[in-house]
Amino acid sequence: MATRKRMSPLAEQILEALEERGYRTTEPRRAVAQVVANQDRHFTAEELRQMLPGLGRATVFRSLKLLVDVGVLCRVLLEDGALHYQMSLRGHHHHLLCVECGISQDLTGCDIEDVLTQTSDRHGFELSGHWLEVYGRCRDCRSKEAVSA
Numbered sequence: 001m002a003t004r005k006r007m008s009p010l011a012e013q014i015l016e017a018l019e020e021r022g023y024r025t026t027e028p029r030r031a032v033a034q035v036v037a038n039q040d041r042h043f044t045a046e047e048l049r050q051m052l053p054g055l056g057r058a059t060v061f062r063s064l065k066l067l068v069d070v071g072v073l074c075r076v077l078l079e080d081g082a083l084h085y086q087m088s089l090r091g092h093h094h095h096l097l098c099v100e101c102g103i104s105q106d107l108t109g110c111d112i113e114d115v116l117t118q119t120s121d122r123h124g125f126e127l128s129g130h131w132l133e134v135y136g137r138c139r140d141c142r143s144k145e146a147v148s149a
């Protein structure tokens with residue numbers, strides 16, 4: 001049996017997702033999985049690269065894309081257009097993004113699929129997917145403002 005360095009449970013889940021889809025859990029991918037699993041906030045590809053100084057840029061970027069493809073990492077588009085990443089095992093979901101503190105909250109389920117299907121139908125358009133981010137101010141930021149007012 002192959003010896004494995006102890007990884008966090010979340011990192012193990014990332015590696016399992018890779019193995020389930022037939023990808024080998026190479027040393028670089030394991031390193032990326034471990035760092036990704038340790039982040040409690042969304043991060044950019046560049047930030048991830050800086051956290052993995054031992055890996056080449058292309059390796060980090062390819063691994064990121066792979067993790068998105070196998071569904072353990074989701075893309076988070078900030079209001080300013082910056083693309084971030086965040087670990088997620090939820091499958092299809094959307095985010096509530098606070099424009100003040102930057103926190104991202106996952107929404108469970110998707111309420112807009114039916115509306116989009118109807119709209120697409122009206123245009124003779126075959127729907128293959130959608131991406132939606134919701135911007136605003138979170139409860140914490142709103143309550144801070146209420147206190148200082």
Ligand SMILES: [Zn+2]
Pocket residue numbers: 074075086087088093094095106
């Ligand atoms: Zn997400």
Ligand SMILES: [Zn+2]
Pocket residue numbers: 098099100101102103137138139140141142
């Ligand atoms: Zn906030």
Ligand SMILES: [Zn+2]
Pocket residue numbers: 092093094109110111112113130132
């Ligand atoms: Zn949706």
